[in-house]
Amino acid sequence: MMRIIRSSTVWLLAPTVMLAFLQGMAQAEDHAYPQTIAVLQELHAKEIMAHHRYQLFSEAALREGHPNIAHLFAALAYSESVHARQFRRILQELHAAVPEVSLTGIRARTTRENLKYATNVELAEIDREYPAYLERIEAEHHEEAQKYIRYAWSAERQHRDLIKQIQSGTGMFFRLLIKRFKTEEHRYFVNRNCGATVTELPRERCPICHQPVSTYIEIPRPVETR
Ligand SMILES: [Fe+2]
Ligand SMILES: [Fe+2]
CATH class of the missing domain: 1.20.1260.10 (Ferritin, core subunit, four-helix bundle)
Structure with a gap:
């Protein structure tokens, strides 16, 4: 009986211990x-x-x-x-x-x-x-x-x-x-990965983060909303 209680306690504790272990790992990573x-x-x-x-x-x-x-x-x-x-x-x-x-x-x-x-x-x-x-x-x-x-x-x-x-x-x-x-009047393009800000699109890749040119977006000219 004692053995049964003990083993079931272990199984009940296991997820808690596991969770604490994982939390500990996350904290260790932060630290x-x-x-x-x-x-x-x-x-x-x-x-x-x-x-x-x-x-x-x-x-x-x-x-x-x-x-x-x-x-x-x-x-x-x-x-x-x-x-x-x-x-x-x-x-x-x-x-x-x-x-x-x-x-x-x-x-x-x-x-x-x-x-x-x-x-x-x-x-x-x-x-x-x-x-x-x-x-x-x-x-x-x-x-x-x-x-x-x-x-x-x-x-x-x-x-x-x-x-x-x-x-x-x-x-x-x-x-x-x-x-x-x-x-x-300029055109402005910003890279969505690194924030590179240019007036002309690079030919192939971003000169800063080397992502393809498709990762740039053109910033529209602002218009007054009033
Ligand atoms: Fe910044
Ligand atoms: Fe970039």
């Missing part, structure tokens, strides 16, 4: 990447905020009568949403939390000021920030995280180059340069 998780959470929040900010900048530019600048900001906003989605995906695969991001306090000013903000704040430190992020997670060797952080860095450099076309316009000759940019 193997504490820095990676912290950095991904930080970057995820930044990308969500950047997405929102560029969205507002795009709407402001449209209201001010700068449809080409609105289009550029719409492309940047989409690219940031790609980065946010990839960082969230990796966090979820690591069974890590994806903290809520507060968007209060993010607002647009004039297009002239928004362009300044984009170059002097948003993109000014990327070549210092991204290497620092990569250094923080280096010892943990999470290749997927490393890869997508590098992709995001490369895309931010493209963003900086695109904005630089009109950056000098935020000075004395703003009106003149804005006028010129007004006549230069």
